[in-house]
Amino acid sequence: MGLFxxxxxxxxxxxxxxxxPITIQVLGICSALAITAELKASLVMAIAVIFVLGVGxxxxxxxxxxxxxxxxxxxQLIVVATLVIIVDQVLKAFAxxxxxxxSVFIGLIITNCIIMGRFEAFALGNGPWKAFLDGIGNALGYxxxxxxxxxxxxxxGSGTLFGIPVLGxxxxxxxxxxxxxxxxxxxxxxxxxLIIVGLLIWAxxxxxxxxxxx
Amino acid sequence: xxxxxxxxxxxxxxxxxxxxxxxxxxHTFLYLPNETTHNGTHIKAADDLKRTMNIVIMAMVPCLLxxxxxxxxxxxxxxxxxxxAAGGFFSLDSTFWTMDxxxxxxxxxxPLVIVSYGxxxxxEILFAMKNKHEVEEGYLVTGMLVPLIxxxxxxxxxxxxxxxxGVVIGxxxxxxxxxxxLNPALTIRAFLFFAYPTWMSGDKVWVHGAVERxxxxxxxxxxxxxxxxxxxxxxxxxxxxxxxDYWDMFWGIIPGSVGETSKFxxxxxxxxxIFTKVGSWRIIxxxxxxxxxxxxxxxxxxxxxxxxxxxxxxxxMNVPFWQHLxxxxxxxxxxxxxxxxxxASQTNKGKWIYGFxxxxxxxxxxxxxxxxxxxxxxxxxxxxxxxxxxDHYVVQGNVKRRMKRLKVKTA
Numbered sequence: 001m002g003l004f005x006x007x008x009x010x011x012x013x014x015x016x017x018x019x020x021p022i023t024i025q026v027l028g029i030c031s032a033l034a035i036t037a038e039l040k041a042s043l044v045m046a047i048a049v050i051f052v053l054g055v056g057x058x059x060x061x062x063x064x065x066x067x068x069x070x071x072x073x074x075x076q077l078i079v080v081a082t083l084v085i086i087v088d089q090v091l092k093a094f095a096x097x098x099x100x101x102x103s104v105f106i107g108l109i110i111t112n113c114i115i116m117g118r119f120e121a122f123a124l125g126n127g128p129w130k131a132f133l134d135g136i137g138n139a140l141g142y143x144x145x146x147x148x149x150x151x152x153x154x155x156x157g158s159g160t161l162f163g164i165p166v167l168g169x170x171x172x173x174x175x176x177x178x179x180x181x182x183x184x185x186x187x188x189x190x191x192x193x194l195i196i197v198g199l200l201i202w203a204x205x206x207x208x209x210x211x212x213x214x
Numbered sequence: 215x216x217x218x219x220x221x222x223x224x225x226x227x228x229x230x231x232x233x234x235x236x237x238x239x240x241h242t243f244l245y246l247p248n249e250t251t252h253n254g255t256h257i258k259a260a261d262d263l264k265r266t267m268n269i270v271i272m273a274m275v276p277c278l279l280x281x282x283x284x285x286x287x288x289x290x291x292x293x294x295x296x297x298x299a300a301g302g303f304f305s306l307d308s309t310f311w312t313m314d315x316x317x318x319x320x321x322x323x324x325p326l327v328i329v330s331y332g333x334x335x336x337x338e339i340l341f342a343m344k345n346k347h348e349v350e351e352g353y354l355v356t357g358m359l360v361p362l363i364x365x366x367x368x369x370x371x372x373x374x375x376x377x378x379x380g381v382v383i384g385x386x387x388x389x390x391x392x393x394x395x396l397n398p399a400l401t402i403r404a405f406l407f408f409a410y411p412t413w414m415s416g417d418k419v420w421v422h423g424a425v426e427r428x429x430x431x432x433x434x435x436x437x438x439x440x441x442x443x444x445x446x447x448x449x450x451x452x453x454x455x456x457x458x459d460y461w462d463m464f465w466g467i468i469p470g471s472v473g474e475t476s477k478f479x480x481x482x483x484x485x486x487x488i489f490t491k492v493g494s495w496r497i498i499x500x501x502x503x504x505x506x507x508x509x510x511x512x513x514x515x516x517x518x519x520x521x522x523x524x525x526x527x528x529x530x531m532n533v534p535f536w537q538h539l540x541x542x543x544x545x546x547x548x549x550x551x552x553x554x555x556x557x558a559s560q561t562n563k564g565k566w567i568y569g570f571x572x573x574x575x576x577x578x579x580x581x582x583x584x585x586x587x588x589x590x591x592x593x594x595x596x597x598x599x600x601x602x603x604x605d606h607y608v609v610q611g612n613v614k615r616r617m618k619r620l621k622v623k624t625a
Contacts (some may be wrong), residue, residue, distance in 0.1 A: 183410060195383060
């Protein structure tokens with residue numbers, strides 16, 4: 001085991017389900033609502049957060065003993081900001097169109113509560129390896145929800161997945177079904193993302209009754 | 215043993231079967247429950263939830279029947295098959311009250327009613343079985359309202375999706391009948407409006423057959439396009455030449471959603487609701503007062519010359535305030551939607567505020583947002599959200615006043 005004990009594994013698996021940052025802790029909702037109209041954007045956002053949180057957690061954890069606690073928030077902000085700017089520049093250089101779609105929301109990763117939350121709650125008190133696993137786990141938990149929401153919104157809202165037509169005209173062309181399917185414009189609006197997140201929370205809590213708080 | 219007692223026994227025998235709520239739903243719809251209170255003093259009233267619901271439905275039936283005639287009539291007029299009828303409701307010439315008009319409308323409206331009730335009740339029954347309670351009667355009214363507030367040609371599958379959404383998200387997640395924050399029928403309409411806007415607004419959807427005709431033209435048929443714009447629709451596009459006169463609007467001989475066109479029948483329904491004390495007259499009147507106030511403000515702005523004639527709002531602002539009441543669905547909303555006892559304010563003072571703001575905001579949306587030619591449903595949904603807050607402050611106000619009085623007395 002060594003590096004990867006059972007306890008370490010839990011750091012990754014817990015945030016994926018029973019301690020999910022979005023559906024259980026209800027953090028990072030804004031970006032989950034804003035950029036999930038397309039699956040591609042959700043995926044890129046998920047990867048960006050995985051990078052920022054994974055690396056950021058390690059950096060903070062390495063510096064945890066030398067950061068004066070009075071200015072720790074500023075230090076944390078600088079670390080996130082640096083990482084986010086790296087992500088932003090990489091996107092602008094290699095995927096300009098996508099960075100346009102994501103617009104300010106890449107920059108707003110800085111304000112994503114999940115990141116500051118993990119820095120404060122975990123990285124400041126644990127070693128780099130554990131902090132890394134925790135960061136990856138939480139970012140994955142966030143990303144999974146983003147991708148699920150993005151999947152439904154793009155599929156039902158635009159009839160495409162990763163921009164490839166799946167529903168609507170595409171199925172009508174095959175001749176299997178031609179009774180006038182139409183895309184659901186409501187899916188493309190942020191309120192529907194909130195409702196989908198709500199439905200996910202509902203599904204998760206009715207499966208695991210321990211999660212229901214009164 | 216008659217059928218009635220057989221059914222009662224049947225119900226007793228299968229008390230703990232999983233499907234019992236489904237049976238009970240239909241059973242209580244047909245018969246009064248035979249349970250009685252056994253001990254203690256109790257007050258007996260004839261109006262249970264079911265009776266209340268039935269009265270609302272009865273108040274809507276004239277609108278529904280008229281909607282069928284009107285749907286057929288508008289269809290035939292638009293296709294140039296009959297002349298536009300002249301005269302009022304009772305003196306309409308023979309082109310309006312024809313069996314043919316009725317049957318065209320009937321075959322378009324009845325599927326809407328069936329889909330609305332079918333999908334809605336199936337979901338209600340599923341939730342009742344899951345939560346092990348009886349099916350509540352709440353859906354009876356919603357199911358009847360929905361066909362009345364959608365365009366006649368709306369595809370049935372869209373209606374089914376919207377009903378499923380409205381019942382689950384608008385009602386069941388909050389705990390079912392009596393717990394919902396938003397009016398389920400309006401949630402369904404709002405869903406349709408935002409999800410499938412091309413089917414919910416524009417000049418094609420209000421007359422049966424217009425969309426189809428458009429597709430035929432697009433495919434190369436040599437036909438005349440049909441325009442069946444609602445009055446608000448044409449105003450919103452800056453076109454102030456409306457071919458319908460005020461009496462047409464009042465009697466309801468105009469294109470529009472199925473049941474909302476005839477203001478005359480809505481007023482009759484309103485009187486029926488007020489006399490049976492099912493609908494709150496406070497809400498109905500305050501909504502109208504709110505609408506009139508906003509209309510007067512806009513008229514005042516126009517008269518004072520504060521707004522140039524070239525402004526895109528000029529057309530609708532210039533509409534005389536009383537005319538706002540007979541175009542669009544403000545009256546229908548005020549009578550059948552705003553008065554929903556679950557989602558409206560409960561306190562008397564709260565009802566005045568709630569209704570007034572509905573009317574006020576409806577006309578404001580109507581004038582200022584051409585993308586939403588009719589703002590009534592949005593205004594009611596908005597005020598549904600605020601109703602508990604209004605009640606809270608009314609109650610707190612009462613408490614404060616009485617506390618003050620108490621202090622004066624005891625001091």
